Amino acid sequence: MIKKLEISSEHQYNNHRLFQRILEPELMEDSKQVQAYAQADFSEPNEYFLQNLKALIGMIGFEGYALDLGCGPGDISCRFAKAYPSARVDALDGARAMLDYAESIVPSELSARVCFIHGKLPTISLPRRRYDLIFSNSLLHHLPEPQALWNFVKRYAGNGTRIAIMDLFRPQSVQQAKEIVEMYAATEPEILQRDFYHSLLAAFTPEEIEEQLREAGLNFEVERISDRHVFISGTFIIK
Ligand SMILES: C[S@@+](CC[C@H](N)C(=O)[O-])C[C@H]1O[C@@H](n2cnc3c(N)ncnc32)[C@H](O)[C@@H]1O
Structure with a gap:
């Protein structure tokens, strides 16, 4: 039997549009x-x-x-x-x-x-x-501080290094997160469903990622490539 995902009260509280990320x-x-x-x-x-x-x-x-x-x-x-x-x-x-x-x-x-x-x-x-x-x-989405990734990329990229980063993006509500889990992982073990759900809540929105890149001075493209994935890509250029 497939167990329905239960939403904690903290998550219900966040069930409004543009809710804040919840770290995992x-x-x-x-x-x-x-x-x-x-x-x-x-x-x-x-x-x-x-x-x-x-x-x-x-x-x-x-x-x-x-x-x-x-x-x-x-x-x-x-x-x-x-x-x-x-x-x-x-x-x-x-x-x-x-x-x-x-x-x-x-x-x-x-x-x-x-x-x-x-x-x-x-x-x-x-x-x-x-x-x-x-x-x-x-x-x-695992990182408490996203600039850790962008600074690391800058540290190890040279002129012409290509960058390809895919992640989940945060849905508009916890209800939507739950629906995504049910749509794509309903038959997976409960521990995986739960991890997936927590990952969706911890993820950034594409707009937040664009802001992170601006702050880091990185000119990469941010594209929604599915109903849950964002793809960040480009070539690192030393100015
Ligand atoms: C969701 S898994 C993704 C694994 C793999 N890239 C994949 O697509 O199957 C995220 C991984 O990032 C690792 N991770 C999280 N924060 C990290 C950090 N600051 N430095 C290195 N690894 C980290 C975790 O331990 C975990 O194995």
């Missing part, structure tokens, strides 16, 4: 949560992310060093490495349990090109000073 825990360290997330089938959104990333990269393809921020169980890092055989990927996550899972599933033919790094942005120092491509899926 930054790192995904709880073992049950990691297991449920890592074993869930995210092939559809992950492929969707990759399609958008490929459109940004274009026909010429990609050679060089890519950085995956908040890589979680590493599915997107590996899909990317498979799609671009001349690419190397440094994949960063602050949750050791996520990386343990990622390291256990990386196919042997990719292991020389995909390097998982345990550390938390913005304080971690990465092995390279610059990356040719920086991408990230579903990290931004």
Whole structure:
């Protein structure tokens, strides 16, 4: 039987248009949560992310060093490495349990090109000073302070680095968040439904992301690409 998602009184209080974001825990360290997330089938959104990333990269393809921020169980890092055989990927996550899972599933033919790094942005120092491509899926909404991501991007991007970031955006009400969960995750385990719901409430609106980019001095495009996803892309130019 599918259990209906219950909304707490705090969330009901916020059930009005343009409600404030409600933070969720930054790192995904709880073992049950990691297991449920890592074993869930995210092939559809992950492929969707990759399609958008490929459109940004274009026909010429990609050679060089890519950085995956908040890589979680590493599915997107590996899909990317498979799609671009001349690419190397440094994949960063602050949750050791996520990386343990990622390291256990990386196919042997990719292991020389995909390097998982345990550390938390913005304080971690990465092995390279610059990356040719920086991408990230579903990290931004975890951050209490969004400029942590944009400052980190500026720190590791060089002239011409391409940027591709996908995240959820916050719906207009908690009721709408609940409807999205029911529409896309009704048959998922309850822990995943709950995480998805909390992620929607913690996410930024596209307008808030545009404001963050203005504040950071980054000229990237912000596009709603589905009823719940926003895609932020562009090329980093040193002025
Ligand atoms: C929702 S998961 C997304 C994982 C993966 N990108 C995907 O699309 O499947 C977000 C990940 O970001 C990680 N994370 C959150 N804040 C972080 C930070 N400040 N530095 C590094 N990783 C962080 C979490 O531990 C979690 O694994």
